[in-house]
Amino acid sequence: MALVNNNALAIVLCSVLALPTAFGTAQAQDQCLTCHSTLEDNASTAFKGDIHFRNGLTCASCHGGDSHTDDMEKAMGTAAGFIGVPKGDRISVACAKCHSDAGVMVKKYNSAIPLDQMELVGGSVHGKLSTSGREHIAQCTSCHGAHGIVTKTNRSSPVHPLNLPATCAKCHSDATFMRTYNPSLPVDQLEKYKTSVHGKRNKNGDPKTAECASCHGSHEILSAKDPRSQVHPTKLPATCAKCHSDATYMRPYGIASDQFEQFARSVHGQALLEKKDLGAPACNDCHGNHGAAPPGVESVSKVCGTCHALNAELFSSSPHKKAFDSRKLPECETCHGNHEIVAAKDELLGVGEGAVCAWCHKENSNIKGYQIARTMRSLADSLIVSEENAIMLVDEAEQKGMEVGEAKFKLREIRQARLETRTKVHSFDLDQFSEVATRGFGSAAKVSTEASEAIDQYYFRRWGLFIASLIITILAFALYISIRRIEKEQVQNR
Amino acid sequence: MDTPTTLDQPQHSKRDFLKYLLGGGILAWLGAVFYPVFAYLKPPKQGDVEVTSVKAGKLSEIEKESGVIVRFGNKPVMMIRTAEGEVRAFSATCTHLDCTVQFRKDTGVIWCACHNGKYDLNGRVVGGPPPRPLDEYRVIIQADEVIISSRT
Amino acid sequence: MKTLWNRTFTWIDERVQLSDVMHFLEKKSVPVHSHSVWYYFGGVSLFLFIIQVVTGILLLLYYKGSEELAFESIQFIMAKVEFGWLIRSIHSWAANLFILSAFIHMFSVLFEKAYRKPRELTWLSGMILLFLGMGFGFSGYLLPWNEVSFFATKVGTDIAGVLPIVGEPIMVFLRGGEDVTGATLSRFFGFHVAVLPGIFTVVLGLHLLLVQRQGMSKPLSYERLPVTDQKTMPFFPNFMLRDLLLWLLVLNLLAILAVFFPWELGVKADPFAPAPAGIKPEWYFMFMFQTLKYIPGELWFLEGEVVGILLFSLAGVVWMFIPFWDKKSSRGEENRFINYIGLFALIYIIILTTIGWLS
Known part of the structure; x- marks a missing residue:
């Protein structure tokens, strides 16, 4: 703003002090600059370094007026189209006069600068009306400056x-x-x-x-909430990946470039990118957005815990917290990985193949943890089997047309217990774990009994019908024989 | 009723057999009819109709700042009453992994024990992993009766 | 054993002249001819009615006739009460078979001209029984308070409501209010278990009494035979045992239907939900329902539906009083016109019911 004010002042000064004849015709092509240069105002000084100046544009290109005459009245007269300092939207309109015109940009200057910048700004958050309601929030000059415009690769x-x-x-x-x-x-x-x-x-x-x-x-x-925005959660991973997945680009920094691929395969990536589940974390939810940096080893559980609160809480109060921190093991990450976190399956638990507990808890060296891990896993496995069995029985009963609404309702309890055991694993305490598991087993037993009874009932109905039909058939047959006999006797009697 | 006729012996035994067949058949038939009837008359284990579904209780009996699980067909429904006295009902199935949520008076949220999912009293997610808000049910208050109905 | 039986018989006989009844039964005979088979459908209808009474009473022990509990109580009967599923399914199936059998009975009587003098009152009482039976069906259909029944009742009572002047009061009377609500359920429950059975029993008694007083009707062709060629069979025991045999088979059929095709309960009615697609009345109302659909919205100066209902009412009255205007049959002459009417009605009902069912 200050720049513009100075400019205005300079023009006034020029018109008062400068004698029209003081300048030769050598610089007749831009009389404005000639005159203003003598004033050494900021605008004219800066303009000499401007890319537009170097490409032959004059003050009049933006401000209007006639730059060929040294007659101030004429040069800055309304007849010559002088508009003074463009205000508000007229600034951008002045820029767009050339920048949106392929005839000027491409044909005349052979420029590769996109022609749709004005249009893009118009659709962006900055293209909305300003508080005054008479202009838009940002003009070209808000970011690019006015008279000293240089290419964006220029350090200044x-x-x-x-x-x-x-x-x-x-x-x-x-x-x-x-x-x-x-x-x-x-x-x-x-x-x-x-x-x-x-x-x-x-x-x-x-x-x-x-x-x-x-x-x-x-x-x-665009606003980050706008689904078209590059920083909308669903698009953010790809945006980060523009650089971070480019191996050549990342080489000087010595960091991997496969995070996006890993993330896309992860349970979070699948939820966010495929199911469009905005609750799932994008890169910034763990790394921060403007303050992006990898979380520290000890804060991993806090970061994950913003969503997985119960697990993090259980973990933090478990003996593992101290053990992990003292060994500089990143908390959740050690077992679950980072970018490529897959859905936590029961396979992670225990001491068998694919299980993580046995990495530290060896059968010979760390027997207590080894045994607990093994017991938890076997409990988890049996719970799955019990649930599957119960579901199978309920399905069978339902297929047979039996009313098992209540048993079906109770199936939820088993599932709930099973999911809770997965959380309870993070306490690494067998008592807490088996308490939940036992509840699940109890529900499973109840459901299975109910469903089995319904299935038995189905067969009972069919057998009952069979026996009843048999009885009725025999009776009907006997009745039929007696009718015939009675009628035979009646004929004989007659 | 029918007078004995001049029947010879084998026919007589045939008649006896038929008599037994008829008599036995009738008895068995009576059994087949009355067994279900008597079994039906025996009060079932569970004494009475289980009051389920949509009728959630009397408005005057529901405390403010409370939440209860109401069985709605095969699904649990969380009926809450806000401090202002408004009654709302949401599916009690957590949108994360289908656990059943509960009302937490201390924090004033609907809370899922499985993964600490939190919803506000409008069913919107305020914390934890749930991806979607809870489905809302329609609450109709007729006189003093609170009726929960599915939103269609 | 024999003596105990005889003594009991004598004891009763001395007091109520049981031997008169026995004598009557022994003398009563049934004509035997090629159309004898139709004689059985009255008996089958009676048997099905008895089944309905018995199973209905049993259902009454657990059913709760209120908006909140009706559906749940039937669910309870089906799932929790031992053999509840059987009793309810039999009740539903027997209801439909009853109407079917009554229809067959009616048409056989029509084609045989069995209504002719002196059996005009028997026909009339029979028609009243059929209407009452349909009333049973209509009121009973709502009692499970499920979605289809709720909307079928809504549509059914709506149709009554379009009649000029009397329609609105009839509809409000049936519904117990402006709309189908819990009040309607209570009302229908009352009709179904108290009002209709009471009237039905009285009319049925009259119907049976008339049948016994007048004996079995003889077809015209049979009547013209020389007396020596008119074959008969004693009602007791020959015909009655045959009746029993058929009843046994019907009972077995009911059991098979109940086990293999248990009557569905559907979803509980939600008065606030929009009507689901494909709401259909019970099949025996289908031909009327379907006809109303085909009648254009405006006919002359009347509403199409009103015209339809008036036409059906008129047809019903004409049909009911057939014995009173069909003088030809009463004189013992062949009246083919009645056959054509009957055939037309039968084909009309079959075709429209089928269309309605398939659509």
């Missing part, structure tokens, strides 16, 4: 990767400003970013690390 550009965080923060870290648009939006993104691995590297001058636009996009920025 406000949209250069190393400068961008500060540029965005001009508004986004201004709580007073942000409150007028979105009071619930945090304003600490830059602070968090500075603590992230990305932010630290960015500060140290690495333009390759992610900054704001890497994830949020530039002109097309």
Whole structure:
């Protein structure tokens, strides 16, 4: 804003002080700049470094007027189309005059800059009406500046990767400003970013690390809640993967590039990417978003525990907490993995193949844990068998057309107990575990009995019918014989 | 009733056999009819009709800030009454892994014991792994009677 | 044994002249001819009615006629009470077989012209019994309080409601209010177990009394035979034993149907839910229901449904009073017109019932 004010002042000064004849015709092509340069105002000074100046554009290209004449009245007269300092939306309109016109950009300047930037901004969160209601929130100049515009690869550009965080923060870290648009939006993104691995590297001058636009996009920025947004939970993993799955890109940093593939296979990835379950975590839910960094070894259970609270709580109060921390083992991750967490099956428990307990609890060296793990697993297995058996019996009874609504209702209890045992494993306490398992066994026994009774009843009905039919048939036959006999006798008697 | 006729011996034994067959048949038939009837008359183990489903009780008897599980057909339904006295009903089946949820007066949420899923009293997820809010049931209050009905 | 039996008989005989009844039964005979088989359907209907009374009383022991408990109590009967499934299924099946058998009985009487003088009152009482039987069916259908029955009752009473002037009061009377609610259930329950059985028993008594007083009707062709060629069989024991034999077989049929095709209970009615697709009345109302569907919404200056109902009422009245206007049959002459009417009615009912069932 200050820049624009100075500019206005400079023009006024120019018209008062400068003599029209003081300048030769040598620079007749841009009389505006000639005059303003003598004033050494910021606008004209900066414009000389501007990419537009270097491509032959003049002040008049944006401000209108006639740059060929040194007559101030004429040059900055309404007849010559002088518009002064464009305000509000007219700024962007002035830019779009060329930037949205293929005839100018492609044919005249042979530029590869996309032509849809204006359109994209219009559809973005920044393209909404501002508080004044007369203009839109952001203009081109809000990010790109006005007179000293250079390409974004130029270190001095406000949209250069190393400068961008500060540029965005001009508004986004201004709580007073942000409150007028979105009071619930945090304003600490830059602070968090500075603590992230990305932010630290960015500060140290690495333009390759992610900054704001890497994830949020530039002109097309949308709210994270918008399903089209690159940072919407369902799209975020792919957005991170743009860099993190690129092996060549990641090589200098010495980190793996298969996290996305692993995540996509994981139970979280499947839920988020395939079932579109927004409750499932994306990258940022564990790593943080603006403050992205891998969680520390001891905080893994806290991070996972934001969702898996009961498991984390049980784990934290179990003997394993101390044992893991002292051995520098990442808590949940040690058994469940990180990016490629698959659905926790009972196979993880115990000492057999695929089980994780035996990694530490060996039969000969650590017998107590070994035995507990084995017992838990066998309990879990029997519970599954009991449940399957109960389901089978209920299904059979139902198939036979018997009323087993109540037994079916109780099936839920078995399932619930089975799921609870999986949680209770994390207490690593056999008593807690078997208490839940016993409850499941009890329900399973009850359901199985009820279902078996229903099945027995089915056969009982058929046998009952068979016997009753047999009796009726015999009786009917006897009756038939007697009728015939009686009638024979009647004929004989006659 | 029918007068004995001049029948010879073998026919006589045949008649006797028929008599036994008829008599026995009638007795067995009576058994086949009355056994089910008497068994039917015997009061069943479970004394009375199990009051299930939709009628959830009297509004005046439901405490404020309480939640109970009501059996709705084969599904459990969580009926809650808020501190303001409004009655709501939700499927008591956690949307995460189908456990049955419970009302926690201390925290004022609907809570699932299996994985610490938490829902607010509108059924929306406020914590834990549940992916979706709880399905809501319709609550109709007729006079003092609370009726829960499925939302269709 | 024999003496005890004789003594008991004599004891009763001395007091109520039992031998008169015996004498009557011994003398009573049944004509034997090629159409004799139709004589049995009255008896089968009677037997099915007896079954309905017995199973109905048994169901009454556990059934609860209220909106909240009706469905659950039947569920309870089906699942918890020993042989409850059997009793309920037999009750439902026998109800349908009763109507079927009564229809067969009616049509056989019509085609044989058995209603002709002096049996006009027997026909009339029989028609009343059939209507009452359909009333039993209509009221009993609602009692399980399941979805289909709820909406069928709604539609059924709605149809009554479209009649001008009397329709609305009839509908409100049947429903016990403006809508089908728990009040309707209580009402139908009352009709089904008290009002209808009372009336039915009286009319049935009259019907049977008339049959006994007048004896079995003889077809015209049989009547024209020389007396020596008119074959008969004693009612007791010959015909009665045959009757019993058939009843036994019907009982067995009921048991088989109940075991292999148990009557379904469906889902509990939800008065607030939208009507499910394919609501159908019981099959014996189907032909009327289907006809109403075909009648256009507007006919002349009347509503189509009203016209339909009036036409059916008219047809019913004409049908009921056949013996009173069919003078030809009463004179002992062949009246083919009645056969055509009967045949038309039969084919009409069969075709529309089939269409209704298939659609």
